[in-house]
Amino acid sequence: MTSKPAGEADKLVRRYLAQLDAALRGVDASRRDEILAEVHGHIEEGRTGLDPGDAASVRTLLDKVGDPLPSPPRRAHRPRAAAAGTRGHRG
Amino acid sequence: MLAQVRRGVAEHCVLALLTKGGKYGFELARELGARGRIIASEGTLYPLLARLRRNGLVETSWRESNAGPPRRYYHLTRDGELALASFKEQWRFFRDAVEEILNEGSQE
Numbered sequence: 001m002t003s004k005p006a007g008e009a010d011k012l013v014r015r016y017l018a019q020l021d022a023a024l025r026g027v028d029a030s031r032r033d034e035i036l037a038e039v040h041g042h043i044e045e046g047r048t049g050l051d052p053g054d055a056a057s058v059r060t061l062l063d064k065v066g067d068p069l070p071s072p073p074r075r076a077h078r079p080r081a082a083a084a085g086t087r088g089h090r091g
Numbered sequence: 092m093l094a095q096v097r098r099g100v101a102e103h104c105v106l107a108l109l110t111k112g113g114k115y116g117f118e119l120a121r122e123l124g125a126r127g128r129i130i131a132s133e134g135t136l137y138p139l140l141a142r143l144r145r146n147g148l149v150e151t152s153w154r155e156s157n158a159g160p161p162r163r164y165y166h167l168t169r170d171g172e173l174a175l176a177s178f179k180e181q182w183r184f185f186r187d188a189v190e191e192i193l194n195e196g197s198q199e
Contacts, residue, residue, distance in 0.1 A: 048159040066132020
């Protein structure tokens with residue numbers, strides 16, 4: 001049995017999700033929860049089939065997930081763009 | 092401005108990927124990520140999906156998975172189908188106009 005302990009890999013995921021949570025401050029709570037849950041699900045999906053202790057593969061996975069938010073809308077400078085982001089779809 | 096164009100394009104590409112049936116986030120992320128930076132990284136898919144859901148263009152359901160945690164599947168709504176059809180028309184018109192101008196520009 002060559003499974004490595006899950007410690008470091010799990011820690012990487014927890015830290016990533018904490019960073020994501022911090023980056024999502026300012027987003028309303030239900031949307032934030034939804035995005036967090038989905039990204040967490042995505043990561044867990046990516047880890048199925050990996051050795052739970054395989055921290056290197058988790059790092060690769062998290063690199064692909066990337067920063068989930070583009071640069072935040074700057075309401076003070078581009079109010080129109082920010083408002084457009086919150087309006088309903090037109091199309 | 093280009094960021095907004097790309098976001099609009101990415102949203103409609105997601106809708107297009109759902110035309111043949113529901114998909115879950117991970118598979119959408121992999122499909123989109125594989126093709127020419129439609130999304131900047133896989134994580135950017137999730138705020139995008141949340142927005143599509145909030146705007147009524149997709150709806151979601153949960154399914155159990157043998158492989159791991161339950162999966163949230165995304166499906167097109169009728170509004171999503173209409174939005175996609177409208178986008179296709181606008182995109183093709185725009186794409187053809189740009190191509191024409193670029194081709195004119197490269198002729199002697």
